[in-house]
Amino acid sequence: MVSAHTLLCCPLCKGDIDETLKCSSCGERYDLMEGVYVMISSKLTHEEWRWNRSGFSQEKMAESGQQYKSYVNKETREAKEIWLSERERSEKVDLSLTNRQNNCF
Numbered sequence: 001m002v003s004a005h006t007l008l009c010c011p012l013c014k015g016d017i018d019e020t021l022k023c024s025s026c027g028e029r030y031d032l033m034e035g036v037y038v039m040i041s042s043k044l045t046h047e048e049w050r051w052n053r054s055g056f057s058q059e060k061m062a063e064s065g066q067q068y069k070s071y072v073n074k075e076t077r078e079a080k081e082i083w084l085s086e087r088e089r090s091e092k093v094d095l096s097l098t099n100r101q102n103n104c105f
Contacts (some may be wrong), residue, residue, distance in 0.1 A: 005017045008030075008037060008039060010025065010028055011039050011040075011041060011044060012028055012043055012044065017030065
């Protein structure tokens with residue numbers, strides 16, 4: 001199994017990130033908050049924060065879409081259906097609770 005930190009690089013120097021979320025090149029440290037890797041540094045300038053759209057041509061987007069579709073299999077579709085039905089049920093429960101609360105004096 002691949003560890004997530006092996007897929008990350010330091011946004012400052014593009015160095016490797018170790019298992020403690022420290023850059024092996026420049027020593028900058030990053031956080032893991034509620035399961036989300038926070039790869040933010042106050043040392044980045046506005047220009048470095050700007051979204052680079054050059055890698056998102058129509059061809060590249062179409063290729064990425066096809067690659068994503070290749071990952072979707074029967075198990076993925078079934079899991080999505082279960083998740084959607086559970087979410088729909090949850091939203092209905094939330095709505096009914098909200099309606100009850102609004103009708104209470």
